[in-house]
Amino acid sequence: MDLATLTERIPNRKAKEIYELICRQTTVSKTELLEQSGMTVSTLTRLLDELTGQGLILESGFGASTGGRRPILYEKNPHYAYIFGLEISRTRSKLVLVDLEMNMKDARHWLMTADMTPDALIRQIAEEAEHMLAANGLDKSMMLGIGIGAVGPVDRLSGAILEPSYFPAQGWRNVEICRMLSERLGLPAMLDNGANTAILGESWAQRAKSFKHLLYVHAGIGIRSSMISEGKLIYGAVDMEGAVGQMIIQTDGIVHRDAGGNYGALESYASLYAIEKAARSALKQGRSTLLAHAIDDPEQLTYNHVLEALKKNDPLVVEILTEAATYFGIGLANLLNILHPEKVILGGPLIAGNELFFQTATQVAIRKTYYYPAYQVVFSKGQLGEEALAIGAAVMVMNQLVKQ
Structure with a gap:
């Protein structure tokens, strides 16, 4: 299409x-x-x-x-047409059906397990899309298309997911996702990286407030970013979604988990991987912590275990998260000092449900921002939360109506 x-x-x-x-x-x-x-x-x-x-x-x-x-x-008229918005991330994927006011009519998500290859996911998305249309009494003629926000790097012009890292399943290399979904659904398909679709969604949700310069940073397995200036997404020569995670915090610092990564990169200190690694190391050292009672094998520890211990104010977990948030705040300060956005929207697993991380990171960022207090920036978790990527993908399709 x-x-x-x-x-x-x-x-x-x-x-x-x-x-x-x-x-x-x-x-x-x-x-x-x-x-x-x-x-x-x-x-x-x-x-x-x-x-x-x-x-x-x-x-x-x-x-x-x-x-x-x-x-x-x-x-x-919100009912003039409808749109599918799709998020493809490392831990989960989500399909939403929305009207032109981005009111959600239906939604479904899938865990990205080792079995969730591109073919398996696309098959399930196509089946669920047909089910959503039938359940909501909609015909395909009423659909504008499907927007996709995926883990980068992506080639948005050809509609392909290129070489993303850390997918549990095999086969996520050079996936022509737009062609494959368009053929299955009989609808036009558009692709961009997830950070870009998230900021599109958040910008749309806050359109009445007229922020000209918005920065979005997603903290999870890696660190992803995007920016809107004067209402336009900023694009580089290549897909730069994950580049912020390679920001060097300490030149002789931690070795990156990927061979091509920078020593002392931000995501080696402030990511799910970094926090899990620090918690596992503390368990092996015999540190006093509630984590020792939650799991027998330190190598099986996950971020969910860390969050559960945080709810009980475990001192070791508070220490680990505070340190990671401090490094994340330093990275934010570097971005603020270069880009000077009016508002910064923070999203991802490290932000959602973790007030300690959010507050620590933003306070560190403010203290290390040049021109403060003359330069004031607003920090937010956004209005769309975990729906930002999928809804933003739908906004991307809607925007085609006014494209010159």
Whole structure:
């Protein structure tokens, strides 16, 4: 399926501009659209009639009167079409069905086990997509497509997942995920790395607040980042999603777990892998900790064991997480000093459900930020939480409607 079919749904460039203005606001009057667009009354009236006739926008009542007739209010029609959003990560994958307001109609997730090869996952996604459509009374003609946010590196133009690390299953190399899903579903498919789709989702959720410069950092098995500036995703010459994890914190520091990784890289100090490694080492040393009662073999320890001990305020776990968060905060400070975003959204397993890590990291970052307090940055866990990657993938598809 061709993505051009999406961009051609609104063929008129000026109509795209008006539709985008309406999408950014809950409701908006014609007078407000005249001020925002700079168009003539006749042009705007014609475009609003076209968009209403297509079912893209709705008349949603009347605004407050300023002396004359009450103005008609317009809003986006959330039921004009629907979108699938797909997250493919190392630990889990998730499919969501949303309308154009990103209201979730259905969702399903899969654990990424050693059996979850590309073929196995795609087969289950296709089956579940058909089930979701039937369960929600939707026809494929009502679908815009499927957006995919995947662990990088990816080639978003060819729609392929390239050479991601640490997948439990074999076969996740050079996977033409867009072609494979498009053929199975009969829908257009788009791909970007998960950090980019997450920030797209969070930016959309906060569209009324008009942050021009947003930074997203995902902390989990590795560290991934993305940035939006002036409403546009920042792309490098290559997919740079995981590059922040290779930021050098200590030049003669810890050897990276990958042969090609940097010595003293940030993710060697602040990642699920680093925390599990530190906890296992402490157990082997015989350190006093609740972890010793939770597991017999230190090599079987996981981050979930660490979180359970944290809930009981285990001193060793607090120490390990505080140290990891401190290093993560140093990495954040480096990013702030280079990029100067207005807002930083933190996501991933290390942030979700771990207030100690979030608070420690952000406090360290603020203390080490140049120009502070003149330069103020807002830290957030975001509004979409664990749904950010999948919903952001759907936003990516929706954005094709206004692409020039």
